[in-house]
Amino acid sequence: MNLTIAEENYIKSIYKLEEGQEAVSTNALAYELDTKPASVTDMAKKLKEKKLIAYEKYQGINLTSEGKKAALQIIRRHRLWECFLVEKLSFSWEEVHELAEELEHVRSEKLTNRLSEFLGNPQIDPHGDPIPDAQGKMGKPRVQTSLHKSKANRLEVMAVSDKSAALLEFLNTKGVRLGTQLDVIERYEFDNSIEIKIKNQPAFTISEQVAKSIMVKPI
Amino acid sequence: MNLTIAEENYIKSIYKLEEGQEAVSTNALAYELDTKPASVTDMAKKLKEKKLIAYEKYQGINLTSEGKKAALQIIRRHRLWECFLVEKLSFSWEEVHELAEELEHVRSEKLTNRLSEFLGNPQIDPHGDPIPDAQGKMGKPRVQTSLHKSKANRLEVMAVSDKSAALLEFLNTKGVRLGTQLDVIERYEFDNSIEIKIKNQPAFTISEQVAKSIMVKPI
């Protein structure tokens, strides 16, 4: 099955939005891909034709097992390239997502597997997300609590769910990265913002929105 | 200047064909890009619009200095990725060209420069071709004699000018790679084929066409 770059991006987004949901709506997909609902409908017909999705008018979209397999391959490539960029080329985590968006479209199993080997077959990427293996098997995204929901007050950063460069750069300058340990100083109920502190650094406050995208585990 | 992948491929091919030639013909470019002359004419108009080439109807094509700069960037990326694939991921030289054709289109100066650094700023790629530096300066492709033209009979392989996987794989199985030393046993005038021998291996004969694409220096 030979996919175009546009098709790969659709498949990847559907996979992402399908998580937990029963089906992916035209609108949600259009928003995710920064395109129009009408374009999504067009592409849905094409992907259905190729048997990568199940789709009936007005009924939303689901990946077929075929489609899921394709998605996992793309995700595998994406996350391996992110590892490469961070570990070998010293990029910081907020820079790699966009580059990996391009590199992921180089479809060569041999390249992917060699890259994985070169990196020591890593299990998670620089954002804390699991990397599917060559067969498409992926460790469950470890049950992660967001800082927003977490009850505990001594925490370690396990992942960041929002990969926008702006947020990641903000976290970077504040010293928040994968593995960072932090203390919750105060939770403000009126706006759900949280004051946190990292060892040897001044405390600072983050909004509810930011707290929601920082995944943590108690320590 | 933001180029599409198609535009980049045209620029790269024009650069290649321009070497030595006064101007690049529509037909030659169509053949090189495996497309039709009519398509080349269309694209020529677009590239002229973007000031990357000089082009007048029926007069052939030349890169502007703008266009040359773009070409050298693409070639730099291509050759660096080839180095990466061979040196870090243990690909053999006949496999890397096609992969590099895709990787070269990831346009990030930062990535390119980091990659170069990671590889130790190599000066030549696995086929023996020089790699332009970040400023687009490229060591002259060392004056290379083809095995076909060479007068000497003890030679070292410096490069291979034809990157088709088929030829490179043939050379591979025969034990011919960059740096290989070989002896010319006999030159057959009737068809310009050449019998050569690599140390510890049986002698074999190559056609004129193959001899033309093996670049050598006397030792």
Place this chain on the structure above:
DNA sequence: TAAAATATTTAGATTTACCTAAATTTTATT
């Protein structure tokens, strides 16, 4: 140098991946 051969361009289509505007269907609300 005129005709033939070759090279190049133009004209008009096609495919992919989009778009806008209008029509239709589904869902929510009174």
Place this chain on the structure above:
DNA sequence: AATAAAATTTAGGTAAATCTAAATATTTTA
């Protein structure tokens, strides 16, 4: 349940990069 609101699809178009067939230039050759 009828209507309003929201979501989705259809219809018709656009831009990029191709193509084929026909027209036009240029070059070669007899």
